Amino acid sequence: MHRFVCASANPDKVAEIAALLDGVVELLPRPADVPDVVEDAPTLIGNARLKAAAVCSATGIAAISDDTGLEVDALGGEPGVYTARFAGEGCSYADNRSKMLSVLADVAFGQRSARFRTVAMIVWPDGRELAVEGVCEGWIAEHEQGERGFGYDPLFIPADGDGGTFAQMSEADKNRLSHRGRALRGLVAALTSLDSQGRTATPDRGN
Numbered sequence: 001m002h003r004f005v006c007a008s009a010n011p012d013k014v015a016e017i018a019a020l021l022d023g024v025v026e027l028l029p030r031p032a033d034v035p036d037v038v039e040d041a042p043t044l045i046g047n048a049r050l051k052a053a054a055v056c057s058a059t060g061i062a063a064i065s066d067d068t069g070l071e072v073d074a075l076g077g078e079p080g081v082y083t084a085r086f087a088g089e090g091c092s093y094a095d096n097r098s099k100m101l102s103v104l105a106d107v108a109f110g111q112r113s114a115r116f117r118t119v120a121m122i123v124w125p126d127g128r129e130l131a132v133e134g135v136c137e138g139w140i141a142e143h144e145q146g147e148r149g150f151g152y153d154p155l156f157i158p159a160d161g162d163g164g165t166f167a168q169m170s171e172a173d174k175n176r177l178s179h180r181g182r183a184l185r186g187l188v189a190a191l192t193s194l195d196s197q198g199r200t201a202t203p204d205r206g207n
Contacts (some may be wrong), residue, residue, distance in 0.1 A: 001026050001101025002191065004122060007055040007065035009036055013081040013180075017066065020175055020184045027064070034058045044069050044081060044119040045131055049063045052123035062124045064187075066180060070152055072100075072114040072140060074107045083152075093151050097144060100155060104140055113142040116156065116179035132190055141165055149174060 003026040008014050014029070021027050037054045039047040044067040052065035069080040079086040087095035104112060115138065121131040137159040144154035146167025153166035158177045166174050175181040 003028065003061065004064040005055050005059050005061045007037075007051040008029055008064045013066065016175070016180055017064070017184065019171065020181055021064075021188070024188050025064075028054055028061065029104065031059060038080075039067070044117060045133075046118045047081065048121040048131065049123065049129070051130075052121050056123045056125055061121055064120070064122050066118050066183060068116060068118040068179060070114060070116055070156070072104070072112070074104060074111055074113075085113045089155060097155055100140060100152065102144070109139065109142055112142075113141050114156070116140060116152075118179040118183040120180070120183035122187065122191070130187065130190055130194070132183050132186035134179045134181065134186060136177060136179040136182065137158075143207065160199075177203055 001024075005028045006014055006017055007030060008017065009030060018027055034055055035049045039049055041047045047067040051067070052063040053159060055065070056063040067081075070083045071077045071080055081193045084096075085091055087099040088168060116136045118134045119131055120134065121129060123129050138161075139157045139159070141155050144167075145165045146154050146169075146199050148169065148171070149167040153174075156166050157163065158166065160177050161169065161173075166178065169177075
C-alpha cells in the first residue's frame with residue numbers, strides 16, 4: 001500500500017480525501033509544524049503542485065494534494081482559482097455562498113450552469129509527479145438547500161444527481177458523483193496502472 005502525506009490544511013477537505021482513499025492508500029496527516037502554502041498559481045494544477053511539493057519537501061514523504069475551482073458560466077468561468085476566497089481574503093463558506101447568490105440574483109436557473117473542477121496530484125521526493133482532473137457538471141441553485149457538506153455544497157446541484165444539492169446527499173452519494181471523488185479515483189487508477197506496468201510517473205513541470 002502506498003503511503004502519502006495529505007497536503008491539505010482544510011479539515012473538511014482532509015475528511016473527504018481520507019474517506020475516498022480509505023483502504024486504498026495509507027494517508028498521513030500534514031505535520032502541524034508545516035506552514036501554510038501560499039496558493040498564488042494561476043491554475044488549479046499549479047496550486048495543487050505548490051501544496052504537494054511544499055509538504056513533500058518538508059516531510060521527505062510523497063504528498064497528495066488537490067485544488068478545486070467552481071466555474072460558473074454566467075460569470076465567465078469565475079471564481080475558478082479564487083473559489084475559496086470569492087468573497088475576499090479570510091471569508092467564510094457562508095460569505096462565499098452569499099456573494100454567489102447575490103451576483104446571480106438576476107440570472108434564471110436555466111442560465112446557472114456551472115461545474116466543479118478538481119486537480120488531484122501526487123509529488124514524490126525525487127521530483128516525479130502524477131496529476132488527474134475530475135469534473136462535475138451542474139447548476140447553481142437559487143437558494144441554499146441542505147445541511148450536509150461544506151463550501152458551496154448547499155448551492156451546487158450535480159447534473160448526475162437526483163435534483164438535490166450536494167448538501168442534501170449522503171456522504172457516499174456525494175463522493176460517488178463529486179469532482180473530488182472522480183479526481184481521486186482517477187489518481188488511484190493511474191497509480192495502480194503504473195504499478196502494474198512497472199513504470200513510474202514522469203515529472204510534469206507545466207502549469
